[in-house]
Amino acid sequence: MENLTPWLVSIVYNSQLLAEQRKVWKELSRVAEVDKPWLIVGDFNTIREISEKQGGNMARGTCTKSELFNSFIMNYNLSEPKFIGSPFTWCNNQRGGARIWARLDRVIVNGNWYDSLASYNIKHLAKCQSDHCPILIHCGFNKNKGKRPFRFANTWTQSETCQSIVQEIWRPKTGGNPIHHLNHKFCTLQKTLIKNCKKTESG
Numbered sequence: 381m382e383n384l385t386p387w388l389v390s391i392v393y394n395s396q397l398l399a400e401q402r403k404v405w406k407e408l409s410r411v412a413e414v415d416k417p418w419l420i421v422g423d424f425n426t427i428r429e430i431s432e433k434q435g436g437n438m439a440r441g442t443c444t445k446s447e448l449f450n451s452f453i454m455n456y457n458l459s460e461p462k463f464i465g466s467p468f469t470w471c472n473n474q475r476g477g478a479r480i481w482a483r484l485d486r487v488i489v490n491g492n493w494y495d496s497l498a499s500y501n502i503k504h505l506a507k508c509q510s511d512h513c514p515i516l517i518h519c520g521f522n523k524n525k526g527k528r529p530f531r532f533a534n535t536w537t538q539s540e541t542c543q544s545i546v547q548e549i550w551r552p553k554t555g556g557n558p559i560h561h562l563n564h565k566f567c568t569l570q571k572t573l574i575k576n577c578k579k580t581e582s583g
Contacts, residue, residue, distance in 0.1 A: 384521055385417055385496045392422030398441050401426065405452045412456040415492040420458075423470075423485050423512060424449065432483040434468065458488050467506030469513040485512055497521060536573065545572050 390411060394404050411418065426445040428432050453459070468481035487502055499520035507513045536542040549569045 387493070387496070388414060388416050388418040390418070390420045390422075392424055394423060394425040396425050396446060401445055401448060405448055408452065410454070412458075412490070416497040417491065418420075418490045419493055419517075420488040421486070421515060421517070425484055427482055428453075428483070434481040435477070436472075436480040453488060456490070458490055461487055461489055461500060461502055463487070463502040463504055463515075465504075466513065467504075469504055469515070471511055474510050480517060487515060487517065500559070530572070532582065541576060542573060545569070545576060572574060 388411060392404065392408075394401055408420065426449050427442070428446055428450055430438075439460045468483050469485035470482050472478075474480065497519055501516075501518040503516040503518075505514040505516055521546060546569065549565055549572065
């Protein structure tokens with residue numbers, strides 16, 4: 381992204397185990413020393429305060445996990461940007477009195493991140509198949525120059541070549557994290573469509 385300030389982005393999927401969470405904070409502490417815009421996003425598997433949980437009993441170790449989380453944020457002068465949407469990002473999908481809501485997913489940034497942006501918008505979207513809500517982050521940069529956003533041309537749907545590309549990329553089924561695989565397929569599809577379908581248009 382030419383003429384734009386480089387960012388650091390850390391995507392977190394934290395363990396429920398206290399010992400493993402300590403390791404995550406230790407690893408992130410090393411990154412925190414870098415003087416660049418830094419965004420941390422993901423499932424931290426803990427709340428910061430009691431109000432971030434609704435229903436059920438407090439699990440053992442919750443207070444200690446919250447203290448570690450809050451200490452990490454304060455020690456490195458991090459903060460949470462404002463967001464739109466539900467304050468809870470996770471649900472156990474139970475009914476009635478057994479239902480539990482909690483804010484396990486969030487965005488955390490440093491001061492340089494705010495300085496690098498002209499505007500930002502963060503939304504907690506409604507959950508669908510997952511028990512977690514997706515988080516949508518939209519950033520308006522201070523510089524006007526940058527890569528053009530991807531635009532899907534409606535004419536591509538009439539191209540046999542482009543249809544074959546979509547089928548070929550979407551066909552393989554693999555194990556592991558479905559979100560990671562979905563993101564990988566979208567990225568691969570975008571690059572391949574731009575490369576091949578634009579050739580079809582010009583040819």
